[in-house]
Amino acid sequence: MDKLFLDSNVLAALGIQALRNRYLGLRHGFSEANVIELVASYPDHAIDKWGLSDLGKSQVTSSVKKEVQRGIITSKTIIHSSDFLRARESAEIVRQISGVKEIILEAALRDRNFGSLEMKEVEDDVYKQMWLADAADATSEKWGVESAAHVMERVARLMVRLEEKYDRQTILLVSHGDPLQMLECALSGLPASRHQEIKPFHQAEIRELVLSPSDESLLEPIDYEAEIASRRITHQPIEEASGEMKNSVFGV
Helix, strand or coil, rough: HHHHHHCHHHHHHCCCCCCCCEEEEECCCCCCCHHCCCCCCCCCHCCCCHHHHHHHHHHHHHHHHHHCCCCCCCCEEEEEEEEHHHHHHHHHHHHHHHHCCCEEHHHHHCCCCCHHCCEEEHHHHHHHHHHHHHHCCCCCCCCCCCCCCHHHHHHHHHHHHHHHHHHEEHHHEEHHHHHHHHHHHHHHCCCHHHHHHHCCCCCCCCEEEECCCCCCCEEECCCCCHHCCCCCCCCCCCCCCCCCCCCCCCCC
């Protein structure tokens, strides 16, 4: 792993000074694994199993319809999605509602690999210990969990690749809580060790991803309870899950 992913302003170091495209992030809806509070982060377990629950399908449908009605997501939107079933099913709902023709699968958007915690019911305190380890050392692999720095590396390199491939497009990234949080961390110019300062994505939330190294609007005091709650059933009304976004400046 390149040591630059331990530093601030990772994207600038990779040559990104401004974004040529507009990016949206969608966290998958409530999954079957969420229902029983089970970790499913290995490809062998998550690519073909542990899809969306009925609640998750409803969450995603509601969020996507809202952004389609606003013209934020259109048939011209380009969808890149984690290949895990819960993300693919979320992306498929977007495709069906918006009329997008295809979904491009990305291993780089997979959930964080949770190592020895896989297929276990994880206690809240374990998550807290993992995040504290991240803050102390972004290369930490406590319990065999994929390091925060490695997650940031793969999503940041994906951003570079997308910027090289597309121009003036709206791109929807369908992923999971940690990768989206790490990507926003990189966009905010923060090192991976500070990812818990980024507001967590709610289930089925659609959020614009902007390059804003000096903008602290996405930062908030670390609230481990709120982060843990975001991994379980959300009590936030579905219709409030997505923030207000202006229509695309690119007209696509």
